[in-house]
Amino acid sequence: xxVLAFDxxxxxxxxxxxxxxxxxxxxxxxxxRALVERLLPMIEDVLARAGLRYGALDLIAVTVGPxxxxxxxxxxxxxxxxxxxxxxxxxxxxxxxxxxxxxxxHARGGNVVAAIDGRRGQLYLQSFAGGPGLAPLSAPEAxxxxxxxxxxxxxxxxxxxxxxAIAASAAAGIVPLPGIAAIDAAHVAAIAAARxxxxxxxRPLYLRAPDAKLPGGVSPVGQAP
Numbered sequence: 001x002x003v004l005a006f007d008x009x010x011x012x013x014x015x016x017x018x019x020x021x022x023x024x025x026x027x028x029x030x031x032x033r034a035l036v037e038r039l040l041p042m043i044e045d046v047l048a049r050a051g052l053r054y055g056a057l058d059l060i061a062v063t064v065g066p067x068x069x070x071x072x073x074x075x076x077x078x079x080x081x082x083x084x085x086x087x088x089x090x091x092x093x094x095x096x097x098x099x100x101x102x103x104x105x106h107a108r109g110g111n112v113v114a115a116i117d118g119r120r121g122q123l124y125l126q127s128f129a130g131g132p133g134l135a136p137l138s139a140p141e142a143x144x145x146x147x148x149x150x151x152x153x154x155x156x157x158x159x160x161x162x163x164x165a166i167a168a169s170a171a172a173g174i175v176p177l178p179g180i181a182a183i184d185a186a187h188v189a190a191i192a193a194a195r196x197x198x199x200x201x202x203r204p205l206y207l208r209a210p211d212a213k214l215p216g217g218v219s220p221v222g223q224a225p
Contacts, residue, residue, distance in 0.1 A: 002052060003059045004088075005189035006043060008035050008075035009067030009095045010116070010162070015042045016185035017050035018193070023186040024050035035074050043082075054086040061192035063183060064092035065205035066116060066124040066140060072204040080201055091192040092202030096126040096140050096161075101187040102180045103160040104130060111137065111157030113174060115167040121145050123163040124207055127153045134191070142207040145170075 006015040013035050016026035025046040029038045047053065062079035065072045076092070083090035096114035103112040107130035116124040125143045129135040143151045145166065152171040159167040164176035192199075 001058045001193045002056055003061055003189040003193050004043065004047065004054075004057050004082075005061040005093075005185045005192065006039065006075060006079070007063040007095070007098065007183040007185050007188055008039065008071040008078075009063040009065055010183060011068060011071060012182070013039060013042065013071070013075070014183065014185040015039075015046045016189055017046045017052060018186055018189035019050070019052075021190065021193075023189075024052075026184075026186055032068070032071065035071065039074060039078055043078075054082070054088060057086070057088045059189075059192055059197070060086075060088050060090045061093055061188050062090065062202055063095050063098060063188055064202045065095055066118070066142070066207045067095050069204075069206070072206075076202050076204050083201070089197055089199055090202055091195060091199040092205075093188045093191045094126070094140055094205055095183060096124065097128075097134055097191055098183045098187045099161045099180060100126070100128045100134055101191055102184060103158050103177055104128075104134070106177055107158050111153045111155060111174075113152060113157060113159040113164075113167050113171075115159055115161045115163030117161075117163040117166070118142055118208070122208070123148065123166060125151060125163070125167065127157075130157065133194070140205065140207060 012030040127137040148170040156173040160180040168176040
């Protein structure tokens with residue numbers, strides 16, 4: 001399967017083209033403010049370096065969150081637009097899944113805790129059972145730090161993401177992996193490729209309402225699920 005995948009969920013961005021499990025090309029854009037202008041050129045660049053056109057793709061994959069509100073809107077809108085324009089199916093992968101995938105080789109059969117620092121005294125959190133694939137032990141959720149210990153799985157494991165150290169400090173046996181805090185678009189492609197088609201159009205995963213409010217206290221994107 002030939003997959004174009006990209007991530008814009010955590011500030012910066014990355015894009016990759018993966019064919020039959022092999023990453024043919026990848027690129028990164030660390031500047032959040034450059035994503036609006038750089039995302040589509042970055043996608044075109046990885047496709048060109050992979051020697052593929054949109055018509056040769058089997059799937060487009062994008063991270064849907066949790067993450068920054070601006071980043072999620074940029075990525076999901078681009079993915080859905082490319083899907084409409086090219087007729088290629090589009091799949092959504094959560095940021096927590098993508099981080100956990102990177103931690104699987106280090107878990108040695110233990111659990112993988114994906115934790116993103118959501119600020120305001122919260123972590124975006126999801127736990128997975130270690131093994132050959134991602135087996136969720138919980139749903140994605142925004143967890144207050146004072147409730148963190150009760151939301152973590154018992155037993156040994158690793159924690160990944162920008163909130164890894166915080167998560168590990170709340171549970172004995174959980175080891176933080178500080179080197180895994182950014183999302184690799186190639187991992188997004190691998191997760192999406194393992195799922196059956198057809199897939200529903202991706203939608204942003206908001207775990208809480210945004211900080212910004214319109215006059216009258218109304219959220220610009222509505223209430224978080």
